[in-house]
Amino acid sequence: MSRPRILLISYLFPPMGGIGVQRALSIARYLPGMGFELHVLRAPNAAGPVMDPALVNLVPEDVQVHSAFTPEIPFSLRQKAWQWLNRAKRKPATPAPAPVVSKRQPLLGRIIRKVLAPEPEILWVPFALRAAKRIIRRHKIDAVIVTAPPFSAFVVGNRLKRIFPQVKFIADFRDEWLEFYINNNAFQNNPYARKRAVEIERETIERADAVISVTDMSLATIRKRYPEQPDAKFHRIANGYDPAAFTGFKARENETAKLIVTHMGTAYLNSSPRYYAAALNGLPEEVRDGIVTRFVGRVEDAEKELLQNAKSEIQLLGFMPQQKALGYLEDTDYVLMTMTDKISMPGKAYEYLATGKPFLTIAAGDSEVGNFIRQTGAGYCADPNDVEEIRAMILKAFEGKKQRLTPPAPAASVVAQYARPQLVQQFADLLNKMVAH
Secondary structure, rough: OOOOOEEEEOOOOOOOOOOOHHHHHHHHHHHHHHHHOOEEEEOOOOOOOEHHHHHHHHHHOOOEEEOOOOOOOOOHHHHHHHHOOOOHOOOOOOOOOOOOHHHHHHHHHHHHHHOOOOOOHHHHHHHHHHHHHHHHHHHOEEEEEEEOOOOOHHHHOOOOOHHHOOOOEEEEEOHHHHHHHHHHOOOOOOOHHHHHHHHHHHHHHOOOOOOEEEEEHHHHHHHHHHHOOOOEEEEEEEOOOHHHHHHOOOOOOOOOOOOOEEEEEOOHHHHHOOOHHHHOOOHHHHOOOOOOEEOOOOOHHHHHHHHHOOOEEEEEEEEOHHHHHHOOOOOEEEEEEEOOOOOOOOOHHHHHHHHOOOOOEOOOOOOOHHHHHHHHHEEEOOOOOOOOHHHHHHHHHHHHOOOOOOOOOOHHHHHHHOOOHHHHHHHHHHHHHOOOO
């Protein structure tokens, strides 16, 4: 009996780094050991924000990694270009004569957004499609998994399903697109991009043999838009952590007198540190002076500005490879997480969970994150709209350290549920039902 042959299409893949590659990497790492022949199609020059070359070493040798070039400009240049195109919309502090070209910038921005709708990564589609067709024919692929974002990768999956109707198509939503992701992306948040996104998602849901989302609320949100589709098509497979990444991890007590709070990952609009900083600034001076907060990872410029006036010690350590970043969690007292969207779950939550460190969480109590903290017993949670509740949470952590009280911690059995090998087994079980030889 031959092994089922799977093609995983993931725009982001090592040596790209960050949380965006972890799900695809875990599938590549563990699915072959579950009886599958795996091929991966990636963009070798993907316009991703960070690199982590060490992750390449985690991809098994028997996984065949294929590449399809994308004609995009690098992420940093794209960000600068977008800021330039939109600078006419910002009101300068001191009025100044606008250059003639600025009158054309809004029009130019609209044209670019229309051409690149729903997102710049749409440029990868023709190149990825050509490569994917070749891989499917040459290797007799049985099933294609497309993991997103970027969501334009679903266009590749849709077209492949038209050409190869016998090949199973699995659409993996790492984020909910139309209510969460698009509303928090300045480039996509416009009527034309939204129209294209709605069209692409509908075709994806209709053509896919299986639709996967990472949280119950995200799945329910997607499911509600397509009541005519069968329930059996929709599945939840959570994000998680890779136990292998923690083999050298040594949680240890912070022996300094100060409370160390660490935030890992990207700080952006929905994971903004503004709520934490505002609460921190309102604490008594002796408490503020006894807290050090570290940000390990990329902090968007708008969020950096919010931290400049902080009245407590803030360390912006920048992006670093995964193993080095995890080292900063070894001696932290609490890990910090913010999520203001009710249906989204930050991927870093599971790596935090694996450390055994208690959480300081800023999220609504009835949100996906709030439910997660309550169900796992991983720490404290305060509402982002209640600065006094956040302040009380920080003070509780501070006084607890001062009095050497045991902080909350999840049970080992709860942590084990989110191990990547177990989650990839859920992919394997689904695939076996779909492509049994």
